[in-house]
Amino acid sequence: MTQSHRGATQSGRADRRVTASKSSIDEVVDADPRLVRLVFWYAASATFWLVAGTAVGEFLGLTFIWPEIASTSWLSFGRLRPVHTNTVFWGWSSLGALAVAHYVVARTSRTELFSYRLGWVALGAINLSVIAGDVQLIAGINNGGQEYREFIWPVMALFAVGLVACGVNFYRTIADRNTDAIYISNWYILAAVIWTLTLVTVAYLPGYQDGIGQTIIQGYYMHQGVGMWFTPLALGLTYYSLPKLLNKPIYSYSLGVLAFWTQLLFYTMIGSHHFVFAPIPWWIQTVAIIFSIGMIVPVVAGTANFLLTMRGSGTTISHSYALPYLVVGVVFYCVGSLQGSVEALRSANLYWHFTDFTVGHSHITMYGFVAFLIWGGIYGLLPRLSGREPPHALIGAHFWLSLSGLILYGVSMSIGGTIQGSMWIEGVPFIETVQAMTPYWVWRAIGGTAMFLGHLIFAYNLWSIWPAVSESDEEAADV
Numbered sequence: 260m261t262q263s264h265r266g267a268t269q270s271g272r273a274d275r276r277v278t279a280s281k282s283s284i285d286e287v288v289d290a291d292p293r294l295v296r297l298v299f300w301y302a303a304s305a306t307f308w309l310v311a312g313t314a315v316g317e318f319l320g321l322t323f324i325w326p327e328i329a330s331t332s333w334l335s336f337g338r339l340r341p342v343h344t345n346t347v348f349w350g351w352s353s354l355g356a357l358a359v360a361h362y363v364v365a366r367t368s369r370t371e372l373f374s375y376r377l378g379w380v381a382l383g384a385i386n387l388s389v390i391a392g393d394v395q396l397i398a399g400i401n402n403g404g405q406e407y408r409e410f411i412w413p414v415m416a417l418f419a420v421g422l423v424a425c426g427v428n429f430y431r432t433i434a435d436r437n438t439d440a441i442y443i444s445n446w447y448i449l450a451a452v453i454w455t456l457t458l459v460t461v462a463y464l465p466g467y468q469d470g471i472g473q474t475i476i477q478g479y480y481m482h483q484g485v486g487m488w489f490t491p492l493a494l495g496l497t498y499y500s501l502p503k504l505l506n507k508p509i510y511s512y513s514l515g516v517l518a519f520w521t522q523l524l525f526y527t528m529i530g531s532h533h534f535v536f537a538p539i540p541w542w543i544q545t546v547a548i549i550f551s552i553g554m555i556v557p558v559v560a561g562t563a564n565f566l567l568t569m570r571g572s573g574t575t576i577s578h579s580y581a582l583p584y585l586v587v588g589v590v591f592y593c594v595g596s597l598q599g600s601v602e603a604l605r606s607a608n609l610y611w612h613f614t615d616f617t618v619g620h621s622h623i624t625m626y627g628f629v630a631f632l633i634w635g636g637i638y639g640l641l642p643r644l645s646g647r648e649p650p651h652a653l654i655g656a657h658f659w660l661s662l663s664g665l666i667l668y669g670v671s672m673s674i675g676g677t678i679q680g681s682m683w684i685e686g687v688p689f690i691e692t693v694q695a696m697t698p699y700w701v702w703r704a705i706g707g708t709a710m711f712l713g714h715l716i717f718a719y720n721l722w723s724i725w726p727a728v729s730e731s732d733e734e735a736a737d738v
C-alpha cells in the first residue's frame with residue numbers, strides 16, 4: 260500500500276490526495292548549446308506573442324460586455340480582432356510549434372541542425388513580420404476584409420522568408436540524417452512548411468482574385484492555414500513527444516502514413532465549406548462538404564494511433580506533468596475536427612454559419628488541439644535540454660486554468676451560437692438576439708480570463724527552465 264493510500268484509510272477522505280505526484284525528468288539530453296539557445300528563443304518569442312495576442316483577445320471579449328471601453332479608433336473591434344487572430348496564429352502557434360520542430364527534426368535525424376544561422380534568420384523574419392503586421396493593423400492599414408490574410412503582402416513576404424529559411428534548414432537536416440527512414444514526424448513537419456509556402460503564394464498572388472474567385476481562394480486559404488500548417492505541425496511534434504514521454508514506440512507507423520496521405524487528399528479540397536449557401540457554384544460547395552466528411556478518415560486514424568499508443572500507460576500519464584497536455588490536445592483534435600465535419604453539412608451550416616458557434620469551434624481546435632500539443636512538447640522536451648524543471652504546482656495551475664477556461668469558452672459559444680442561429684431563422688428582431696447572447700459572452704469573458712491567467716503562469720514556467728549560460732556556451736556562441 261502506498262503512503263497516500265495508507266493516509267486515506269487511516270484518516271478518511273480528508274487526507275486523500277486529489278492529484279498524483281509528478282515525476283521529475285529522467286534524462287538531460289546532451290544537446291549542442293547552440294540548438295538549446297535557438298529552441299528556447301523560439302519558445303520565448305512564441306510566449307511573448309501568446310501573452311500579447313491573448314491580452315488583446317481578452318480585451319475584445321470584454322468589449323462584448325462593456326462596448327464603451329473601445330473608445331478610440333485603434334481600440335476598435337475591426338482593428339483589434341485581426342491583431343488578435345494574426346498574433347496568435349503567426350506569432351504564438353507558428354513560433355511555438357517551430358521551437359519544438361527545430362529540436363525534433365535534428366533529434367530524429369540523429370544529426371546536427373543544418374544551420375543555426377538559418378534558424379535565427381527565420382526567427383528574426385517571423386518576429387519582424389508579426390511586429391510590422393500588428394502595427395500596420397492598429398494603424399488601420401490592411402489587406403481588405405480577408406480573414407487571416409489581413410497583413411499586407413510585404414509583411415507576409417517577410418513571414419514567407421522565415422518559412423523558406425525553416426524549410427531549407429529542415430530539408431537539409433533531414434537529407435543529412437544518420438537513419439535509414441525519415442521518421443514520420445519529419446514527414447509532417449517538412450510537408451507543413453512546403454504546403455504553407457504554396458498556400459501563401461496562391462493567396463497573395465493577384466490576377467485571379469476578383470469577385471467570386473477571391474472568395475473561393477479565401478476559403479482555400481482560411482482552411483489550409485489551419486489544416487496544412489498548424490495541424491500537420493502539431494501532429495508531427497506529437498509523433499515524437501508522445502512516444503518519447505511514454506517511453507514506448509508509436510502504436511502504428513502505417514496508421515500515421517495513412518493519416519498523412521488522406522490529410523493531403525481531403526484537406527486541400529474543403530475550403531469552400533466556409534461559403535455554404537454563398538453565391539459560389541453549388542457543386543464546389545458540395546465537393547467541399549463531401550471532402551469535409553472525408554476528413555473523418557485522417558482524424559480517426561491519427562487519434563486512434565495516439566490513443567492506442569497511450570493505452571495501458573495510465574500511471575505514466577498521471578505521474579507526468581507534460582503528458583496530460585498531450586491527452587487534452589489529442590482529444591480536442593478529434594472532437595473539434597468531428598465538430599467541423601458536422602458543421603460543414605448544409606442542414607447544420609444553415610443554423611451555425613455567422614454565429615458564435617464557429618468562434619467556439621476555432622478555439623476548441625486552435626487552442627484545445629494546437630496550443631495544448633505545443634505546451635505538451637515544450638513542457639515535455641525543453642526541461643531535458645536545460646536540465647531545469649518548472650515548479651510542478653505551477654504547471655498544474657496553468658493546465659487547469661487553460662482547460663477550464665477553454666471548456667467555459669467552448670461550451671458557452673456552442674450553446675449561445677445555436678440559440679443565436681435558431682433565433683435568426685425564426686426571424687426574431689436582431690437586437691433581441693444580441694441581448695440573448697449577453698450571458699454567453701459573460702461566460703466567454705470568464706473563461707478567457709482563466710486562459711489568460713494560465714498564459715502568464717506559462718510565461719513564468721518557461722522563464723524558470725531557462726538554460727544557465729556557461730562559459731563554454733558563450734564560446735560556442737561566438738563560433
Ligand code: HEM
Nearest residue numbers: 485489532533551554596599600602603612617621624625
Ligand atoms: C478536420 C476537420 C474539420 C472540418 C471538416 C472543419 C470544418 C469547419 C467549417 C465548416 C467551418 C466554417 C463554419 C462556417 O463559417 O459556417 C470551420 C471554421 C473554422 N475552423 Fe474548422 N474544421 C475542421 C478542423 C479544424 C481544425 C483542426 C482547425 C484548427 C487547427 C480548425 C479551425 C477553424 C477555424 C479557425 C475556423 C474559423 C474560420 C473563420 O474565421 O471563419 N478547423 N471549420
Ligand code: HEM
Nearest residue numbers: 313316317319320344347617618621625626630707710711
Ligand atoms: C492561443 C490562444 C488563442 C487562439 C489560437 C485564438 C484564436 C482565435 C481565432 C481563430 C479567432 C477567429 C474566430 C472565428 O472567426 O471563428 C478568434 C477570435 C476571438 N478570440 Fe481568440 N484565440 C485565443 C485565445 C483567446 C482568448 C484567451 C480570448 C479571451 C476571451 C479570446 C477571445 C477572442 C474573441 C473575443 C474573438 C472575436 C470573436 C468574434 O469575432 O466574435 N481568444 N480567436
